[in-house]
Amino acid sequence: MAVQLPETVRTFVEENLVDRHGTNSEKWDGLQAEFGATDLLPLWIADMEFAAPQAVRDALVARVTTGVYGYSFTPDSYYAALADWMQRRHGVTIQSDWVRLTTGIVKALYMMVDWLTAPGAPVAVMEPVYYPFMHAIEDQGRKVVSANLQWGESGWQIDFDELEQVLAVNHPRLLILCSPHNPVGRIWTADELRRVLSIAEKHDVIVVADEIHQDFEVGGPRFTSALAVATPTQMRHLVVLNAASKTFNLAALNNGNVLIPDAHLRADYDQYSQRVDNVAGTMLGQIATEAGYRHGEEWFDHLLDVVRFNYDHLRDVLADGAPQVKVADLQGTYLSFLDLGAYVDAQDIRDFVQNQAHLAVDYGEWFAPTTATCIRLNLATDPQIVDEAARRIVAAVRSAK
Ligand SMILES: Cc1ncc(COP(=O)(O)O)c(C=O)c1O
Numbered sequence: 001m002a003v004q005l006p007e008t009v010r011t012f013v014e015e016n017l018v019d020r021h022g023t024n025s026e027k028w029d030g031l032q033a034e035f036g037a038t039d040l041l042p043l044w045i046a047d048m049e050f051a052a053p054q055a056v057r058d059a060l061v062a063r064v065t066t067g068v069y070g071y072s073f074t075p076d077s078y079y080a081a082l083a084d085w086m087q088r089r090h091g092v093t094i095q096s097d098w099v100r101l102t103t104g105i106v107k108a109l110y111m112m113v114d115w116l117t118a119p120g121a122p123v124a125v126m127e128p129v130y131y132p133f134m135h136a137i138e139d140q141g142r143k144v145v146s147a148n149l150q151w152g153e154s155g156w157q158i159d160f161d162e163l164e165q166v167l168a169v170n171h172p173r174l175l176i177l178c179s180p181h182n183p184v185g186r187i188w189t190a191d192e193l194r195r196v197l198s199i200a201e202k203h204d205v206i207v208v209a210d211e212i213h214q215d216f217e218v219g220g221p222r223f224t225s226a227l228a229v230a231t232p233t234q235m236r237h238l239v240v241l242n243a244a245s246k247t248f249n250l251a252a253l254n255n256g257n258v259l260i261p262d263a264h265l266r267a268d269y270d271q272y273s274q275r276v277d278n279v280a281g282t283m284l285g286q287i288a289t290e291a292g293y294r295h296g297e298e299w300f301d302h303l304l305d306v307v308r309f310n311y312d313h314l315r316d317v318l319a320d321g322a323p324q325v326k327v328a329d330l331q332g333t334y335l336s337f338l339d340l341g342a343y344v345d346a347q348d349i350r351d352f353v354q355n356q357a358h359l360a361v362d363y364g365e366w367f368a369p370t371t372a373t374c375i376r377l378n379l380a381t382d383p384q385i386v387d388e389a390a391r392r393i394v395a396a397v398r399s400a401k
Pocket residue numbers: 046103104105106107130178182210212213243245251255256
């Protein structure tokens with residue numbers, strides 16, 4: 001039976017839902033390659049089943065039909081649209097000259113590690129965390145040191161004592177912070193961010209904050225950028241990465257921002273990036289980003305309603321049918337992190353998810369060895385898909401008993 005949707009959610013879904021089969025979609029057409037099966041309902045990979053806002057599509061079409069794709073620079077209007085959006089949505093004032101372009105935030109993470117650390121050096125993260133953080137460190141011959149997050153009565157928390165300890169013992173030069181946090185769904189409060197920045201400052205650590213999910217304020221606190229709480233001294237050791245790619249579903253357009261407020265650090269980055277990467281983002285990605293920031297706000301607010309609805313629905317179906325599944329609070333991102341450990345052992349998780357529930361998910365073990373009984377579900381999709389996934393989990397739990 002189809003899930004009953006509130007009016008705003010129903011309208012958004014009707015107007016924007018797309019069938020992605022046969023479009024070289026990694027999430028839909030890449031199932032065989034990743035999971036060795038094609039009959040799985042895909043809720044992995046963080047992109048959406050929704051077409052980008054009409055204004056974004058119009059801006060891209062307008063440019064594409066000129067037939068001119070020669071060397072282009074980034075117009076001032078791009079930086080102005082980014083600054084307006086950050087001011088309007090998040091109360092953060094940025095300056096255009098802080099901004100450098102990148103062809104992707106993962107690409108930028110690799111560059112941060114290479115730029116700021118030497119081979120063999122430790123780099124700090126807080127696991128569980130988006131696995132390309134660890135790949136960027138380990139693929140380049142650096143060492144991951146983790147101050148693990150803790151999941152207690154009040155949800156996922158930073159263990160500040162552990163962070164202090166990890167920085168004091170290992171002396172990393174770099175801490176990569178995920179804010180809002182993928183996969184645990186936390187929006188760090190201003191106070192939590194201040195504490196992280198001050199511990200980093202005390203141990204002389206540069207903070208790179210990956211804020212790609214900044215716009216997804218789903219529940220709980222409003223998003224606070226590290227740029228909004230850093231003291232002038234901490235600003236000298238801060239880099240923020242963000243993009244419109246999650247917000248408006250633009251991942252394949254390969255555009256993101258590297259924000260470096262401090263002039264010395266920025267000059268050093270410029271010297272480094274000149275050597276390894278002379279590409280400054282992508283023209284079409286910038287056109288789409290600017291159009292989204294200027295005209296996509298209403299579309300995005302309705303998208304947030306869909307994510308909230310999907311999260312509440314998932315939690316309700318699970319609470320009813322599989323009450324011991326632990327569902328992390330979803331404050332930021334559109335990714336729900338669940339612990340199935342009460343029903344399934346770590347070594348049986350893949351069998352449970354793929355052979356019993358017939359789902360494709362991001363596995364908890366990808367984010368940390370300690371979350372091997374967890375899975376991450378993508379909620380930026382059709383509510384009927386979320387409903388089906390929740391019901392399949394419940395049915396698989398019942399038959400596993
Ligand atoms: C925290 C985080 N950073 C970066 C990315 C990917 O960014 P990009 O596609 O620009 O490489 C994702 C995508 O899921 C993410 O969750």
